[in-house]
Amino acid sequence: MSKRIDINDLNIYYGSFHAVKDVSMVIEPKSVTAFIGPSGCGKSTFLRTLNRMHEVVPGGRVEGDVLMDGRNLYSRDVDPVDVRREVGMVFQRPNPFPTMSIKENVLAGLRLNSKRMSSSTADELCERALRGANLWSEVKDRLDRPGSGLSGGQQQRLCIARAIAVQPEVILMDEPCSALDPISTLAVEDLIHELKSDYTVVIVTHNMQQAARVSDRTGFFNLEATGKPGHLVEMDDTQRIFNNPGKKATEDYISGRFG
């Protein structure tokens, strides 16, 4: 249930704006890969190309290949809708559907895949996903209440439950803790550790300690100047990046001597 992703010479554009240039990397299955870098360096944009969400923005397009277990996500016969069913995503701000109950939120993805399921199967899948997101014990008595009534951290774990309910191959997280308090952040980080045993996890974060805590590999993105495209400076084992980075720019960034 987890796949390896190979990215070859990926260039990302919005209309005529060149957002990210020449990224090549390998994302290993059953590991956590973190992207760090200053604001506007294209790390979130890059993350969104892994499930073709950047195409939602008008004018968004890429050149290059993203191979998931050898299959190119950008070949002509691939439907972005199918890609997104295999590559789940968790956003910066918790976004449970406000018009749905907690349970309906968890099952939203499964319902989209238009599987008819009995109510006992639905209950089972709902419980499994919520347990997988470490949320079951907190919400099991109020599954029919609106998801928007939960705290921020609970909402974010609800979104993770919603993402894993469809059993994706890969889970992308775009700064999942930046809107959360430290306790909730800890809960989500613990969860990321557990998710690693089943999924390929890719996380974008502004918080370098977080990258150091949760990830196995870290990629550092940077941009030469405002208006220039972002690029991948270096990517290595997280230990290496934080203790003994290969590039001066990386060292400056992680030690706070940036700019």
Add this chain to the structure above:
Amino acid sequence: MSMTSDRGARPGRRRTVRRPGDITFHGAALASGLTILAILAGVAIFLVVEAAPVLTADPEELTAGGFGRYVLPLIAGTVIASVIAMVVATPVAVGIALFISHYAHRRVGTSVGFVVDLLAAVPSVVFGMWGWQVLAPRMVPLYRWLEANLGFIPVFGSASSTGRTLMTASLVLAVMILPIITSVSREVFLQTPRLHEEAALALGATKWEMIRTAVLPFGMPGVIGGTMLGLGRALGETMAVAIILSPGVFTWVLIDSGNSTIPAEIALNFPEASGLRLSELIGAGLVLFLITLAVNLLARWVVARRADFSGAN
């Protein structure tokens, strides 16, 4: 209670500073609110007082031998015409609103929206004349077909030869209420948070599935509100119905002449009415007022019932 002693007794509690701007605005807002209430109360009192003689009068002196027997068929005609208009207009309006907000290219969407809004600027007399001269004759073949093929259903029992029927009036009403439902729906659809749309898309939703999961549920209170505004307009619409319909006694047949609505009945008879007949018409107006009030309360209740899930929290 005096402010000075209050201040002396509880030093911990500070008096809020009262700024002139706040006081002025507070007064202006309060006055506007009270004016609305006063106008509404004035209308209600006028209707009740003027309609009162009908209730005490000898039933023999009234038009149909009793106020209830007079007004019930009119209520039926009004409600049937408005509900048909609402049922026809709402899906079309929601479709147009979705097209403008989520499918059309921005420029196309803006111009379509503009055209729909223009529809609201057409005076109802013009709609009435159009319905009478243009739509009604063209509906006749359809009515004949309905009578021939679905005549066993009472509502299609016999066909009009002029097309000036309650059904034609309802369809014109549908066109008339289309703009208000469309523009209210369009506004709420456009306000769907981008985050929720992306959440649906990231789960692997197609565009239509995204609209079904994120946009429609989020916009539902707005659509209901718009529909109720439209229904209110249809219930009260006078000129178009008065011109199109060739009125008569109540009949279940919707594609033949006959039936009438409260506003049309009032408009057609008011000029020559006096005495008890006048009270009777005003009484019909009071009933219409109560119906629109009930519709609005119902709409509020429907929206409030799902308040927890509205996304406003």
